[in-house]
Amino acid sequence: MSVTTANLGFPRIGPRRELKKALEAFWAGQIEEDALRETARSLRAANWERQSAAGIAVIPSNDFSLYDQVLDTSVMLGAIPEVYRALGAPNSLDVYFAMARGTRSENGSADTDGCCHANDGADAPAQEMTKWFDTNYHYMVPEVGPGQTFSLCADKPLGEFEEALALGHRTRPVVLGPITWLLLAKSHTPGFAPLSLLPAILPVYRELLGKLRAAGAGWVQIDEPALVLDLDDTTREAFRVVYGDLAGAAGPQIMLATYFGGLEDNFDLALSLPVAGLHLDLVRAPDQLERALVQARDDLVLSLGIVDGRNVWKADLGTLLDRLAPAVKARREIQIAPSCSLLHSPIDLALETDLDPQLVDWLAFGVQKLEELALLGLGLERGRYVIADELSANADAITSRRGSPLTNDRAVRARAAGITAESARRDGHFAQRSERQRERLGLPPFPTTTIGSFPQTDAVRKARADHRKGTLDDAGYDAFLREETERAIRWQEEIGLDVLVHGEFERNDMVQYFGERLSGFAFTRAAWVQSYGSRCVRPPILYGDVSRPRPMTVDWWRHAQGLTERPVKGMLTGPVTILQWSFVRDDQPRADTCRQIALAIRDEVNDLEAAGARIIQIDEAALREGLPLRRAGWGEYLDWAVESFRLTASGVAPETQIHTHMCYSEFNDIIAAIGAMDADVISIETARSKMELLDAFATYRYPAEIGPGVYDIHSPRIPPEEEMADLLRKASAAIDPGQLWVNPDCGLKTRKWDDVRPALVNMVAAARAIRAEP
């Protein structure tokens, strides 16, 4: 028996976001390509060194990327759409960054909240970007079409392998597998199945493997996370063909990596492939271990993904040693590894100097996870006594977390236990509520509003930064924000919006703002995780039972409402979105954590109502992205997600109007759940889809009111009045006009006032024009 430690991928942004800074400087023309490449090279060297110093035996290469590994794969395969080809050599940065960002540069420094990114009207548009499986990482969607040809550009995988070798590391290169790449690809030709391109793509992979072998690679890691999805028979057959072929090629041994879930009904398929190794995610799907021990061929190297690559908690080493013992006994060779690439983990806990030491003792970031693996490897190979001290410290941390008052707030637990179906039901049916709300609000038909935030200008950011640094005191910051809010209210009145917002100037981010005011959350200094390209996010750590010590938004709302007669919306982030964009505790089901957040938000909703708010909006931007990867899990998820939303809103009187907002453009398959949320008004993103997704609401006979976005805020383009009026006419054809609201697609915080002002003036004019029509 032998136990080898392995890693599947390391974060590339650098512990101090060195890559982000170099990229943005390069895009701004402040540094040359050589300097960017030098930063990249030194980050890679440091990463290899760190992994080797942590005691990891199998270290990846080609896991680095200047922007995105899926984009790298597209370039490697020569799948570069025509529009970009004219811009330079296929392996040039001009082409690469044009595919990533379009050919006119965007503002690279704006805050973002996971769903809204500016794609600022470029000459050659950027490739589409979307979320990588169920993570908050975004990849560039490959584009393919009929007759697509491929040709290998192996510069990157080979170059990085050789670079590592020169530094003394014989790495295992990582490449994204052909089937997952094709399944992620889209085609502009209706009915075209990207998978039909396999025969064209396979020779390119074969050629690549040959080159890697010739360069000295003994193993290659081929990632096929698609194996954890629901697959049809054609796709399964494709796996047999592809891996039958590649395993027979004169290449390195293949470690086929699956992650983000269990293989389930693809289990037999995966085990039947003639590859040399198979990586299983045992964090998301622990039962796979027993099944693999029974079924796997003797000579298959099992890579056991036992340390959570998606979360920040220390592993329970003692328990893992117990679990792994039978595998060590039964198999000739096993590898132990993180569940998936560490791309999704923050890099190094050592940088967190401000966190509560108690909490620090419970955490493990990327580097610490590798150290855990090294310890496990030692313990398994040489016996527990070799790591006795580390084991006992680890056991202490695990016990302390389990028993800590921070993770067990009795009052919160008792309250959550008391939730019944009744507590999540509003007073009165939609029809009854709607009548009372109409009477109370007295709004015109096609009421106009915005989604919540107004531009976060340089002045707003600077004031926030000064306040954080202490150069602007509380009173000064407060006064500044009040003025900004007042200006926003006056201006909204002036242009004639019907339902106003306070503008969210006091909020850095729609999740962080609430997390900082709820108990149970911690915020890090440097726990950055790549979101896309140079964008990084620092998700809060939800470590304990959640409660709301005091009102979080009521004063801001009161200030704003005090300035105007028109209704100002109370503005909150919903529980599912807060859950989804945080690192959450792994010691209880996500559903339980979500309910706790819901109760805290419910308190805020009730307080806003008591303060006089007639309309309260609870944003659930991330509801859809929380859907499990497999259909079988959807029902359960939607049940608790919808219940959590309802819990937040069900404490108010029928005449209080509850809004929600969701910014994505795919509703067909979850429309019933959206109906079940029972909001009075929902605003959604539709401008880019030209109102097409309203069809889902029409077909479903969605009973409540809807604000289909008429203004695409992702672009600086100012939509003319007539264009928005047309969209409203189109919407009126699908939905009863009495149900319609008029609003932009999403919040306006990433925009400039110079774009926002004329756009909203046009939007109000469009609504007036429509009202005047017979």
Ligand code: GLN
């Ligand atoms: N109220 C938030 C805003 O306007 C909503 C943002 C979002 O859904 N992403 O910024």
Ligand code: ZN
């Ligand atoms: Zn939005």
